[in-house]
Amino acid sequence: VSGFGIENLPFGARADAGGAATGIVVRFEDSVLDVRALAADGLLDDTGVPRTALEAANLDALLACGRVAGAAVREAVAALLADGRAERALSPLAGTRLALPFTVGDYVDFFASLEHATNVGRMFRPDGEALPAAWRHLPIAYHGRAGTVVVSGTPIRRPRGILPGPAGPRHAPTEALDFELELGIVAGGPANAVGVPVGVDEADARIFGVVLVNDWSARDVQRFEYVPLGPFNGKSFATSVSAWVVVLDALEGARVAPVAQDPPPAAHLQARDPWALDLELEAELQGGRVTAGNSRGLYWTFAQQLAHAAENGATIRPGDLFASGTVSGPARGSEGCLLELTRGGTEPLLLADGSERAFLADGDEVTLRAQSADGTVALGAVTGAILPAH
C-alpha cells in the first residue's frame, strides 16, 4: 500500500514557477486531482462548500469552512474516483510543482514529548532539573515565525547567528544545524471570538488536518539566545511542512488512547474521549534512516495543545499551525533530532558513505516520513537540503 490510496486523499495546492499557489489539488496514489475542475463541473455542489472556496488558489477558504467541509469534499472526491467521474481531472504527480498549501496564520510549536523535554533539559540546563517545573501542568509552547514556514522541497540556507564561544560571542554560520521531527495540526474555522476559550472537547472540531513538520534549529544560536524569552533566531529561519494536509477523518483508524498523565491535568484539559495518533515516524539523512519513532507516545494530546493555546481567550484562526515539538521515544535511536541522537554532538552518527555527522553538513538532505501502523494512510514527506551560508 502506498499510503495515498482512496483511504487518504489529502489536500494540497499546485504552484506556478515562482512557487505561488494556483489551485487546490487532492493526491490520489501517484496522481493529483484538480479540485477546481470538479467544482466547475458542479460535481462538488452537494458538499455545500462554496465553489469560491474550491476554486481558490490554496486551502485558505476551505480551511475557513471548517473540518466538516474538508471531510465532505474528501468523501465526495472518493465517490467521484470510485465511479470514474473524476478520471479526467487526474494528472501525474510527477512534474507537478506544489505550493505551501495554506497561508499560515500563527505558528505555535509545543514541547509535548516527555522524552524530548527531558533529554534537552539535561543538555541545556545540566545543573538544574531536566524537566521545567510547569512541564507536567501545561503543554509548554512558543510562537514561531509564520512567515518562514515553507513547503517540503524548499532548500534551507544555513543561517548565521551570534554563537557563544570561549573567546566571547561571535557572529558566524551556525555549527549546530539540526532537524526536528514533528507532527502539525492545521486549524480550521470558524474562529472563536476573542476572549472566548476553546474547550478541550471542542478542540477536535477545530482540527482540519495534519501535516508533518521539520522545525529546523540552529542549536548554538538557540542555546545562547533563549533565556528568558525562548528560542528566536535559532528557529525562525525556516520551518518545513508537507505539501499535503491529511484531514483528521482519514486518520480515524490511527486514533489510540494517549499515555497516562501524572499528575492529572487541570479540569479544563481533561477530555471526555482523549486520543493520540498511532503514526510511525522516521527521518532519513542522506537517504539512510537515522531515527524511527511513533507519535502515540506524546504526553500532551493535540486537543490539549489547542485548548491550552486558546484557554486565555486567544483566537484560533483557520490556517493557524500547531506543531507538537520534536517527537522522541524512550529508546535510543527513537529521538527526533540530532541534538538528542548524537548527545549534543558528542556521539556522531555514522552515515552509509562512512562519513560522520554531529550536526547537518552543507549539501545534506533530510527527509521526514510518517504513516499509520497498517500503512494505509501516510502524511506527505518533508524534504529539505542544506545550502551553504550566504
Add this chain to the structure above:
Amino acid sequence: VSGFGIENLPFGARADAGGAATGIVVRFEDSVLDVRALAADGLLDDTGVPRTALEAANLDALLACGRVAGAAVREAVAALLADGRAERALSPLAGTRLALPFTVGDYVDFFASLEHATNVGRMFRPDGEALPAAWRHLPIAYHGRAGTVVVSGTPIRRPRGILPGPAGPRHAPTEALDFELELGIVAGGPANAVGVPVGVDEADARIFGVVLVNDWSARDVQRFEYVPLGPFNGKSFATSVSAWVVVLDALEGARVAPVAQDPPPAAHLQARDPWALDLELEAELQGGRVTAGNSRGLYWTFAQQLAHAAENGATIRPGDLFASGTVSGPARGSEGCLLELTRGGTEPLLLADGSERAFLADGDEVTLRAQSADGTVALGAVTGAILPAH
C-alpha cells in the same frame, strides 16, 4: 499643538460596525481624510502608488509598496490640504470607527530596555544575574501572537491561566494583569528573499512607520510558564496598537543619537548612522498618569532590532510588527509597566479616587500616549478597558 497637524498625517483605516476595515484614512487634526476619494479623483496619481493600494480597505497594499510610497502619499496629502483641494474629503474624527490598520504578519516583541530587562530579571530570577548572559550581545526577542493584535479601544477580557500557588498550580483568572508601554515598528516592502539578511543600514528603508503598543501581560501566568520557551499564554490573549501609523519621515525631527552600547555589538549590528526616537511616553490608569518616560533611552535601536530578526535570513514581510518591549527609564516612576512600578505588586499605586492597584482591576481603563518633545508629532493613543474573566 495637537500633534496631529500637517507635520504628522498618519495613516489609518475606517471600520464598519463589525470592526472590519473599509478604507484608508489620514488623520488631520480632529478630522479624517478619505484617501480613496482623493485617489478616485486622480489627485494622488503623481505619487506613483497604484490606485488599487490607495483604494484598498486597509494599509496592506500600501505597506507592500514600501516606505517611500507612504512618504510620497503623505507629502501629496499635505499639499492637497495646503491648497484646499482635500477639503471635501474631510470628515470629523468624532464618530469615525477605526479598524486595525493593517493585517499583522509576524509579531515580534523585543526586550530592548536595559532598565526593564534588569528590573524584571531581578524579580523573576532573584538568585541569578538580573541581566541574561546574551542581553548585551544581541537584542533578545520572542514571537508574539499576531492573531490577537487589536486596535486601540478594543476591550480586553481578563484571561484565565495556570497560576502557581502554595498548594500547587491552579486554573483561575489572572491575578496579575499588567500593561506594557512600548513602541512598535511596522515593516514595509519589498520583502527580502528567504535566506537573505537585511543589513542594519538597510533596515531604515524597511521601516514604514511607528505605532504605540500595549503588550498586555498576565504576570502570574507568564512567570509559571516561561521556562524554557518564553512567554506564551501570559501574553497571547491580546496586544493593543494605535489606530494610526505615523510614517517614519514624520519623525525626522525626533531622531537623536542612541545611548552608547558596551560592549560594542557585532559588526553586522553597527549602523553607520544610528538613531533613536526622542518621544515622550506616558501611561494613564483610570485617567491619572502613572508613568512617564522617553524612548530615547532604549539600548537597542529599531534598526538593530529589525536587522537582528533578519540576520538569519528570515523574511521580513510588509505588515510585520516589531515592538520594542517595555520602555522603562532609570528613574522611579519612569517604568513602563505595573510589575516594575509596584515592585512586583508589593508597593501598590495610589489612584486619584483613593483606591490602590498592585495590578489591573476589572473595569480599569489604561491609556498610553506618545509625542515628540516639541509636541508637533504624536502617535495615536492606545486605550483599553478590562472586562471581567469569562
